[in-house]
Amino acid sequence: MEYENQYQHVPAAKYEWLLFDVDDTLYPLSSGLSKACTNNIEEFMIQKLGIEGNKVSEINRVLYKNYGTSMAGLRAVGYNFDYDEYHSFVHGRLPYENLKPDPVLRSLLLSLPIRKVIFSNGDKVHVAKVLRKLGLEDCFERVISFETLNPTNGSNTSDDEHSFQLRGLSTEILDATNFPCQSALPETPIICKPFENAFGQAFKIANINPQKTLFFDDSIRNIQTGKQIGLHTVLVGTSHRTNGADYALESIHNIREALPELWESDTKKSEGIRYSGKVAIRTSVMA
Template sequence: MPYINPHLHSLVMYLRIVVLIYPSHSHCQFVQSLLGLSFRSGVKFRFLLVLKIKMEYENKYQHVPAAKYECLLFDVDDTLYPLSSGLSKACTKNIEEFMIQKLGIEGNKVTEINRVLYKNYGTSMAGLRAVGYNFDHDDYHSFVHGRLPYENLKPDPVMRSLLLSLPIRKVIFSNGDKVHVAKVLRKLGLEDCFERVISFETLNPTNGSSTSDGEDSLKLRGLSSEILDATNCPCQSALPETPIICKPFENAFEQAFNIANINPQKTLFFDDSVRNIQTGKQIGLHTVLVGTSQRTNGADYALESIHNIREALPELWEADNKKSEGVRYSGEVAIQTSVMA
């Protein structure tokens, strides 16, 4: 059997692999002619030809710019479905009833207190806990979300098709509780469109009933005028701190990034809250304000409806991640997640 140089044999095998990977007619012709050379031909000549092919493909494929986005981060309430559904209005009503029936707050003050707590803390629950009210978080969510008109939400095949066609990771980031988020996604027909869900329980694993309150908070409990005075204070640093981790506070975003392994510089964040969008922008996210076509400070894009995503951001479908196209998830992801809750 004639001697075959092992180095030359490796080069020939490389060329055959090239034909398999890049089976265009011109490439096949070239490689076949090269493989037809006698083993007695100069090894140096063949090596230079192989090197030329290798450099050609490295130049062609290694200089493709990296995709701008690696992850899409979505809020749920009033983002994946419109405000006109009526869930937000019903949720506000339920919160005020909880404040009256469960916390004993005066009925004639409850609307204004709820407004200023939500404005300052991102969720009414976070504000109530900040000013000294202690209650079971599950009881609160059951009371506030358990009576929502979920029947107003209908399957959204347009949104489902858009999400499934996006060749990028998709993650939910909501202040809502896991039961509520699961119901919303199921009603919309989107439960298998996301890699994972970050919910209230993800960031707040300890129930509120076992958490003690600070002295400053205890002084405010049940005193409507003092609550209003404290939360209307123009100095944010004077506000009582809340034990709740939620948007729009930076620690909520930071925890979400760690949990879902998210690089904010490579992530596009969709939310209906201007304040959430502004915080997201401050910590490095690319941002999309949903529910209005008017961009505000902190918003890179503004969409009247989430359905406008393809028209506003066609580059999401041009990402160099086509291998992920059409990915569905089991729908049994660990649902862990704003309405005014």
Template sequence: MEFENEYQQQIPQSRYECLLFDVDDTLYPLSSGLSAECTKNIKEYMVKKLDIEESKVLEMCVQLYKDYGTTMAGLRAIGYDFDDDDYHSFVHGRLPYEYLKPDPVLKSLLNSLPFRKVIFSNANKAHVAEVLGRLGLGDCFDDVICFESLNHKTQTVNASKSDNEPVGLLPKSPIVCKPSENAFQQAFKMASINPHKTLFFDDSIRNIQTAKLTGLTTVWVGSSQRKNGVDYALESIHNIREAVPELWESVNKSKDVQCSQKIAIETPVEA
């Protein structure tokens, strides 16, 4: 028993206990073309469903995404009224998911890491499920935080500003989503995540920078350049092992100590 306790104490404690992943342009590359189709659908929705002049749509999309993290959240903030499910059905439900193919390499990488794995996406649950299914990763994650997790049916917000409102102050959106710090804090509570023991993967530099403020260790996917708030940077999610070798090092050390422990306990000592 003394030997067992001694070796148990020698097993190294991993720096991480959870891996938190964005979905779009993170688990699959931007080059797949799916995001471009999503953007096209958003613009079409704005024209056909919200009667926004086509000449203004592109500029609006860029600005709303910049201000709010998603065009949807921005549209809500400035007073547009629409049904959440209808929006997601139009924007995500018509996507050419056949662009995505099974990714056995990523599946193997994820399965080789004995850490809890959680999805954290601004997209709706149907889209997340479809993407994970197409990539063959449906059984790789322990929990999913998505649009429905953070948002109940939202109400229209009065976007008009009072005469006393400071110039430049953005109207608040009723939609909770990244890169809002509130979205991260809610996700932590829902999935019982300790941010100080969690590695976060996302393609958005704004999401990454907010994540860093919450205590998460960050991995910027889609770029090899380090910026403020970025702990690790990798061009492809397939480069996890090269970019964050400590994940596997801690696993291997733990296995080595456990193996030594087993041998020491089972080997009889002769007087």
């Protein structure tokens, strides 16, 4: 009797985790939330931090460019403020009414036989509101938000001399084009995308293996960092694939057409171990 090649194991699924950004990823840029968020940030800079109104747009642009979020940039250059107050001012006044339930996306997510995790720079209240408005609050295993990576609230201590010196940096100095490398920038105490430490913490918290993970985000910088540290990447919001993006989707709704293999893992799991080859004795298998 020959039992050689009697059992043939099904290869492990390519993806075991799906990691999703929220803003401008699970809903389109056309919703207007991104523009409103930028306006609120600039108002916060004027009203709460005393930055001159004619400079806020450029300063905000430069800080966002170099730090991933305006908030991280403001803290890096010496501004102290309460994180909860910032989020309340910036996100609390967004036009959430522009977001409507998305039954198509909900159906797609619930049909995916893979673990799904949210990974957002937004605060937990904001993320919860967005998911609730879209009708997606029960579609994800867990949410990694600003508070997950930054459990301590912002500093309310008085400004020190170093903070004032940092504030004196001009936008020209802050512009990354004048730095030989990103590490020359003043460090921020905030952990957020697109920095590698944010991804590393997210992987640890959610027990994620980046080599087995597909990452969806609208930010090219976030996608590029993700690719560098081993993630498979999907750029959302454009059909043009850029450096660092394995796939590009005009809309998150195109996920099934672009990545049909995500649903194939369910079939592989149900098959378990396939039986093949010559057998001399009839057997039964219970699963």
